[in-house]
Amino acid sequence: MRRDIFQAIADPTRRAIIVLIALQPMTPNAIAQHFDSTRQAVSKHLRILTECDLITQEQKGREIYYSLEVEKMKEIDHWMEQFRKIWESRFSQLDHLLDTIKKQKK
Amino acid sequence: MRRDIFQAIADPTRRAIIVLIALQPMTPNAIAQHFDSTRQAVSKHLRILTECDLITQEQKGREIYYSLEVEKMKEIDHWMEQFRKIWESRFSQLDHLLDTIKKQKK
DNA sequence: GGCTTGGTTTATTATTTAGTTATACACTAA
DNA sequence: TTAGTGTATAACTAAATAATAAACCAAGCC
Numbered sequence: 001m002r003r004d005i006f007q008a009i010a011d012p013t014r015r016a017i018i019v020l021i022a023l024q025p026m027t028p029n030a031i032a033q034h035f036d037s038t039r040q041a042v043s044k045h046l047r048i049l050t051e052c053d054l055i056t057q058e059q060k061g062r063e064i065y066y067s068l069e070v071e072k073m074k075e076i077d078h079w080m081e082q083f084r085k086i087w088e089s090r091f092s093q094l095d096h097l098l099d100t101i102k103k104q105k106k
Numbered sequence: 107m108r109r110d111i112f113q114a115i116a117d118p119t120r121r122a123i124i125v126l127i128a129l130q131p132m133t134p135n136a137i138a139q140h141f142d143s144t145r146q147a148v149s150k151h152l153r154i155l156t157e158c159d160l161i162t163q164e165q166k167g168r169e170i171y172y173s174l175e176v177e178k179m180k181e182i183d184h185w186m187e188q189f190r191k192i193w194e195s196r197f198s199q200l201d202h203l204l205d206t207i208k209k210q211k212k
Numbered sequence: 213g214g215c216t217t218g219g220t221t222t223a224t225t226a227t228t229t230a231g232t233t234a235t236a237c238a239c240t241a242a
Numbered sequence: 243t244t245a246g247t248g249t250a251t252a253a254c255t256a257a258a259t260a261a262t263a264a265a266c267c268a269a270g271c272c
Binding site for chain 3: 243244245246247248249250251252253254255256257258259260261262263264265266267268269270271272
């Protein structure tokens, strides 16, 4: 069973859950009410997100509050870094080109 | 058949292909030789990547060179933006806290 | 034309995935 | 203790995936 962060965010429902609990922790019930999803389905998604350490849970009485482990999202950001470098360098190349054109006009 | 960019990068082989052709365009055969993968398997992955506009192809003789549409990767980056905001704001809150502590020491 | 090579497509298979229903567990209040 | 509420788990189903083998298409070369 593959269980990595990229797999986790592949599902649109899970992405929505992530966004939902990014700012304030929520209970499974509250999350389920936000979609047309059953509590069980949400519960399963939360399990998957937990398994790759993307979310943490805190029990308060009989309710469980899930919250996003926002630091973990940096792993995706880190993978993106290499592409960011590419488009930034291309941009600066374009920048340089425009500069050259400007100078030729003078 | 769901076909979005998050689904596309969920597969580790596809992520490897993306990285591989990010800097220089490559033929399916060349890509397949980089992994222990058959040409057919690679061809399928390239199809999926093409379908969500992540890569483009250019025919040269009987060879097809695939290259990454790096601009498209910005869509992921854009989704990440909201989380980046969160961790940056948390960092500045921490910053502020450290500042306060420093002032108290004076 | 016929052969080889680079690439894609089709059919098939095994595995994973997402969801549902039903069952079980845990905490709280009466 | 019993009832009720919030969650999790188990069993099952339908659909999606990823991979393979075999067939197919097109470009270049003899």
